[in-house]
Amino acid sequence: MEGALPPEALVDYEGLTAVPEPATTVVHGMLDQAALNGLLARLELLGVQVQEVRRVHEPPTPDSKMNIG
Numbered sequence: 001m002e003g004a005l006p007p008e009a010l011v012d013y014e015g016l017t018a019v020p021e022p023a024t025t026v027v028h029g030m031l032d033q034a035a036l037n038g039l040l041a042r043l044e045l046l047g048v049q050v051q052e053v054r055r056v057h058e059p060p061t062p063d064s065k066m067n068i069g
Contacts, residue, residue: 001024001025001026001027001043001048001049001050001051002023002024002048002049002051003023003024003025003048003049004020004025005018005020005025005027005048006046006048008046009039009042009043009046009048010027010039012038013029013031013035013039015029015030016028016029016031016039017029024051036053040053
């Protein structure tokens with residue numbers, strides 16, 4: 001996101017973290033599609049300019065099994 005993120009932007013989004021960086025703010029966390037759409041709508045209402053959204057795959061959990069071979 002361009003600039004600083006208003007404090008109220010992530011109020012209802014438990015598990016998201018905002019990391020201020022020079023001239024931008026990076027938000028990390030897991031959201032389903034509906035929550036992502038809601039967050040993007042809120043940011044638009046707050047006048048926040050979103051520069052990029054990336055999908056990052058979850059790291060494997062100890063329960064997950066890998067089939068090799």
